[in-house]
Amino acid sequence: MSIPAIDEAPLSGFHRKLTWACAGGPFLDGYLLSIIGVALVGMSNELQLTTGDESLIGAAALVGIFVGxxxxxxxxxxxxxxxxxxxxxxxxxxxxxxxxxxxxTWQFVVLRFVLGMAIGADYPIATSLLAEWVPNRHRGRLLGILTLSWYVGAAAAYVVGYVMAEIGGDGTWRWMLASGAVLSAVILLLRVGTPESPLWLVNKGRTADAQKAIQRALGRTIPIDELLVASAAEQSVEKNQIRDLFEGTYLRRTLFCGLFYMCQITPMFALYTFGPAILDSFGLGEGHTSNLGSALISIVFVLGCLPALRLVDRVGRRPVITWSFALMVVPLVVLGGGSSLPIGVVIVCFCTYALLSGGPTVLEWTYPNELFPTNIRATAGGVATSISRIGAAAGTYLLPISLSRLGIGTTMLIGAGITLVGWLVSVAWAEETKGRTLAETSALPGRSRQGSEADAPQAKFARPTP
Structure with a gap:
């Protein structure tokens, strides 16, 4: 059941503030995962870390995100x-x-794991809260902004790391890590006082609290009878359990959300965690300039997200994700030429990949929040995130090993193969959810959330060809 007062509300200052507050989590994720890649240079020299130590530190946060x-x-x-x-x-x-x-080393691994758990927890918390507050026609774009903020955080990390390293040398790596605490504190203050999701409150039968939350956030008094109807509809729906995510249609949706997410971020996370090392393999590692190169790529990732934010609500989710994955394979195949490629070609290919990745990137948290009902929405988002981090953690751990044993060219071709799998998954399973209420998008095919025969056609998803 949806709440029209929320689904049809005009975009307000509350929605914008909530979006930026929720985006703070992904921003910190991008920052914390990227700043460690810059700090590892100084850490390795001072603490005499081995390649295995670096891999463990780099992958620990991703394992934590899986658990969280x-x-x-x-x-x-x-x-x-x-x-x-x-x-x-x-x-x-x-x-x-x-x-x-x-x-x-073990202390860094433990702390990075704990940080990863907190980040992994924030994904389903913030994305479900935002999805349940924003109007239908803006949902894809606003959820996409959360993903975009990841790249902003990554770019900020590389710029901060570059400045600190240039001013104080590699020995400033501890200050680089400390900067994450300052940013986290700022975003924590921004989040204080955010109201609970009315849809979650209605799902729990707390209609009076839902009425107060809507009044407080949107300045609208919703008749309690309207919320009682919504509550009754939510209570009449069979309560899904975690195991339902792995059965029938929900299993297909769980696999789709997790696998396309994994194929998107496995090459990307490896790139960000060891970006300076990758650029150095292509001959772009003079001094600290590789950090600026990584920052440039992050900015291009942001630019790639901008048109995708508009397209997901105008063209639709399915064509955006399928075409993006298909085109992303091309620059990675070209990079398979290895270190013999001209520097200009390397930069163009990385920037092209970054621009094209905007499609699946802005849908990483849109799809999980749209395809599952209220009582398992955050659970589904968490499971999708966890599935994605299996590949991301493995890729981050294996990337330095692959660079040293297989070379940069073969490593890039492996990334192209993973991206191709993302395209196949999207062609097979991507559903179209543009412009529909959460009640409609989360309903099983042939059955609406209200359970009536008359509403059944609304629960079916169109699957236009890309």
Missing amino acids: GLFFGAVTDKLGREAMYTVDLAVLVGGSLLSVFATE
Whole structure:
């Protein structure tokens, strides 16, 4: 059941503030995962880290995201979005501060794992909260902004790392890690006072609280009878359990969301964590200039997201994701030529890949929030995130090994193969959800959330050819 007062509301200052507050989590994710790639240069020299140590430190956060998404998504569906919304940011502040004082490899691995858990928790918390508050016609774009903020955070990390390294040398790596605590504290303050999702409250039968939340956020008094109808509809729907994500149509949707997400970020996370090392393999590693090169690529990723933000709500989700994946394969295949390629070709290929990746990027959190009902929405988002991080963690761990044993060309071709799998998954399973309410998009084919025969056609998804 949807709430018309939310689905049809005009975009307001509350929606914009909520979007930026929710985007703070992905921003910190991009920042924290990228700043470690810059800091590793100084860390390795001072702490005499081995290649294996670097791989463990680089992959620990991704393993933490897997655990955090898998566990805290379900907790968010049970306890509420608001209850978890600020706790995870507090963990980011504490974990970043403690990283400044770490001296052993195992300490960094543990702290990066904890930071990853907090980030993994934030994905289903923030995205489900935003999805349940924003109007239908703006949902794809606003959820896409959350993903875009990841790249902004990554670019900021490389710029900050470059400036610190140029001013104070590689020995400033501890200050680089400390900068994450400052940013986390700022975003934590921005989130204080955010109201609970009315859709979650209605799902739990708390109609009076939902009425107060809507009044507080949108300045509109919704008749309690309208919310009682919505609550009755939610209560009449069979309550899904976590196991339902792995059965029937929900299994297909779970696999789709997790696999396309994984194929999108496996090459990307490896690129960001070890961006300077990759650019150095192509001959772009003089001094600290590789950090600026990584920042440039991050900015291009942001630019690639901008047209995709408009297209997902105008053209539709399915054509955007299928065409983007298909075209993303091309520059990675060209990069398979290895270190013999002209520098100009390398930069053009990386920038082309970054521009084209905007499609699947802005849909990473849109699809999981649209394809599953309220009582398992955050759980599904967490599971999708966890599936994606299996590949991301493996790719991040194996990338330095692949660079040293297989070479840069073969490594890029492996990335092209992973991207091709993302295209195949999208062609087979991507559904069209543009312009529909969450009640309609999350309904199983042939059955509406209200369960009436008259509404059944609305629950079916169109699947236009790309």
